[in-house]
Amino acid sequence: MLSPINVSIESLNLMTLVPMLIPIVGALLIIIIDLFKSNQHKSLYVMLSLLILGIDFVALIDSAGVFEKNGTVMGLFDVMLIDGLAILSQFIIVVASMLFIPLALTHKRFHEFSYPEFFALFLFMIAGFQFMVATDNLILIFVGLETASLALYTLIAMHNRDKSFEAAVKYFTMGALAAGFFSFGSMIFYALTGSIEINQIAAVLSANSYEDIGFVLIGVVFLLASFGFKLSMVPFHTWTPDVYEGSSAALAGYMSIVPKIAAFIVVMRFFEFLIHSGVVWLEVILYMGVVLTMTMANIWALVQTDVKRMLAYSSISHAGFVMAAILIGTTQSNSALFLYWILFSFTNLGSFSMLWISRQKNLPAHQQSDHSYDKFAGMVKASPIAASIMALFMLSLAGIPPFALFWGKLYMISSAVTGGYTVLALIMALNSAIAGYYYLKLIVYMFMREPVAGYDGRVFSSNATLPLKTIIGIAAIGTIFAFLVVNQLLDFITVFVYNSGY
């Protein structure tokens, strides 16, 4: 006789699910509204999404309060894991999404925003990412990852350029491969340890002191490849520039931030114990990955003729830079990862938004791509304020103090120094110098070159509306005045990371 299973509702701790359920409910709400009255203006959906994300944000503040009081909370048969990492990364995900969604309110009409499904998918994607970071169960990670990725592929495909469809298919194919790798890697670890929880896997592996090292390494290779795709680590980066080029600038900016922080969290959870297990081979592989990603992406970025592709390579390089935090694996470096990513999201979203407001409906004859360098030549004459703001973002990305990203770089390099990775610290510093060149190239075009023939100064703000300008303003203020909040951010992050045991 099977006895009935008795599970008390309290032990499920359903509160842990609330931040993820909010966007799901919101997405369903948007679809229901469309069911009753279709063809509504996009501003309705944008504001609804913003409100839902606002509620999500409040729910996160709530769980942050719980974490500060009680520490890590488990829920839903211990599948959910709400620790400091989960909360911090959800903050980044939700805030970046709140900064992204008003970018849909463009002056020109783009057809993807006329579908309410765009916004519903967007909210589903956020829920997917939130699930991904708030668990250490490999299956739930997989579910979150796929929910988010499938939604993201669709969002890219909805853009109205020829290349968008190509980009979406490319991303989808690569993503499917990565998903295969992930499931295969997870399978190996399940076979080795009989568990799909990362902390269980770590416990079992260290209990038998890594006797099946061969299988562990095979599993690691598959997982590393899978996350290499998601984080666009060299040599799994090839899709990135094409996908960024094909998707709208706003979405490209979003893709350079949110999917990556989610992937970073999983990598941090998974590789943290492996790095500290003393498997030298793994450290070497990661070291090479970090250095290659930083350096090669920088060198490729030097020769780009399109600003958006340049920013795509630059964000690969930044991801490599941040990946170093996983390799170093100290509390300081993990805190540096979050600090860097928060500051990076402001700056990078700002610079992609600057591209977005200058997006033309059709390409003029003299222009080869949407955002070629030539387009920005002599920009300072037509719109000095826009040029200055763009230059500000470029300087921040290059790591010129006292702008936002400098503090991230400072703390990250310091963590490399403290962690004993002197050579890595030097490589990181020199890579920042290489990167200086291509950021400077845009500044040179904007401030020092004469405009090209057929030049139309209005193009730089052709897509601008008040919401877009507001977002750029927020990003610019965040970039300039970062030094005022770095201390609070650092304290906050360090407490959360430390109390999660990382």
Add this chain to the structure above:
Amino acid sequence: MLDHILSILIFFPALAGMLGFVVNKDSMRSYGIAVAAIEFFLALWLWFAFDSNVSGMQFMEQIALVPTFGINYIVGVDGISLFIIILAAFFTMIGIASLGETKDVKNMIITLLFLQMTMVGVFAALDAIVFYIFWELSLVPMLYIIGAWGGPLRIYASVKFFLYTFAGSLVMLVGILFMAYFYYQATGQWSFSILEWYRLILPESFQIWLFLAFFVGFAIKVPMFPFHTWLPYAHGQAPTIGSVILAAILLKMGTYAFIRFSLPLFPDASVYFMFPIAVLAIIMIIYTAMVAYAQKDIKQVVAYSSVSHMGVIILGTFALNVEGITGSVFLMIAHGVVSGALFFLVGVIYDRRHTKLMSEFGGLASVMPRYATIFGLMLMASVGLPLTINFVGEFLSLLGFYKQSHILTLLAGIAIIVGAIYMLAAYKKMFFGEITKEENRNLPDVNRRELFALIPLAIITVWLGIYPKPVLGTINTSVEGVVQLMHEKAISEEAKKRIPSLDILINKTSAKEAQ
């Protein structure tokens, strides 16, 4: 107000620059001059209120910036930085006042005001990160000045200038972070305060590595041979005002940083590297003097001669005794005045003829007598004629190094004398002989606006050449503090020997006071 005078000096120009966006284009010049004059008088007030008998930092301010990570906004001034700050304020003022016909004059003046903020900031900062912030930030306005107002190769020159310096300072940043980490290991607290770092005594092997990391950043800025290749381009392409500020102030950041960071933080490494650096400095003096002789362009001659004299400053700094360092700090000011003036003078002729080739001129002395006189005076000062400002600095620098090595000093001394050849040759080509070109016959002499810049510089050149004491005494007091600190911190026997102790000297003065 005196409590916050340094912060006012740093941020007043930047604030004025921001408000300057509102000022009408036609009134911009007057606005710029007014702001720079206020700044200059504030700087003079700082000198007036400065107590020249104190060797330590004065007018210190401290505000927490990122206390968790030990980063604080700390500023202060001592005898070493005081005069460079005044010089920066002075050059910005006369630079704006004598600005010729330029396109986008409004942007230029705003950029100069921002540049002034970063210059004063570098010399006043007492926290390594704040120092680094101003140090890096100073690249941006200069990049814009060269890139937007420069000659035909301006973009190449400006990007080269930026990347060279940027790469070097990132290595320095790693050094700064290491230093902070060592401090953290020793005391359990993060701190980037230079004065707190002074108290830390590091083992010699650490000192050597850190010295090298800082050296890369500073040497590129100075620029020392073989890192000097960006400078001729920058000078060649920059507009007059850009060259003036670059030569007079920006290059001094490197030499100043040696005295502020390298010497007191790493005394043993400084002794260890004394001779290699001295050799580099002498190569720099001789080699660039020879290159200068080969130039056809008068601005390049001035640019290379400026590099050549920076070599003497380095030599004086690495004499590691009071005479040498005092001399090198004084020479920084002298070099600023003289090479700044020479670049102004080149700008004067360039405005008239739009060429800088010496072969285009000849016999200018009879057409432009006033111009020729001032040029001659500055040239003599640059060569190091006694009773001019450069002589005092060069003499003391060489005297200081003479105590370390006779041979090398002799070599440097001869090189300086030989260096006079190219300057005199250039002067002869331009000013004496027949007037070869028709265009030169009716050139107007220097006008009032240009005299406004040149006369004060000429007065300073002679005044401080004859009576350097008001400046030299103040510098000396602070340098004695630095040398004493170095002597106390040094661990190796060699370093103790090379860096003289000042106990005897101080005892003598206190004994005198007791009587």
